[in-house]
Amino acid sequence: MTFSICVREPYTDDEGDEQTRFGVAVTTRLPAVGTLCPFASEHGAVATQSLVNVELGRKGIEYLEDGLAVEDALEALLNADEEAEQRQLHGVGAEGAFTYSGEECRGWYGHTEGENYTVAGNLLTGESVVEATAETYEDGWETARDAENPDPLVKRLVDALGAGHAEGGDKREDLEVQSAAVVVASTEERERDHYYNDLRVDATRSPVKDLRETYRLAVEGEEAALEKYAEELDE
Structure with missing residues (x-):
């Protein structure tokens, strides 16, 4: 079911405390991918795709919340799945990462793993989709680490999807209704x-473009709401 990216980023909050954020972004040539594939919590990020088994994502996050390492959590779920060879599953936890593409996934399919992130895809135009997604995320994270006011992770994840989409993305051109x-x-x-930390575009012909616009409007709407209700929020 197309391609996705999961990331883990350490950062320092305004109080000087060390924190971690997790993110996952996905797009496909089917509607409502946000209801099926991406899962994230303060313990990790997981994406389940190809022949989707939503329970792999839900239980994967639950296992991470119980303290299991991401490799142990996702491997255990696949071992109990009779259709594991048709699944694609990847993610990151507080430490470590996991990537899996079953041999019965439909091509082009594959995955890659870098420092604190994983990318996977199937039914793609080629390996360059996964490579472009990973490279764009890496470049954005490097820039963010050095910036005084870095772009939020949401924006950088959408940019990474955009790079993969520009390389061809999902190859099923006969399926016009898409989502992200x-x-x-x-x-x-x-x-x-x-x-803006939880956004979906459920049915469109331009998923990444519309997700980017949804992000822009969500930021604009948040700023307007905070300004309008500033006194009430202070109280």
């Missing part, structure tokens, strides 16, 4: 999370 989603979670405790 991005989810980010953090160990940092906040009174309220950013509106």
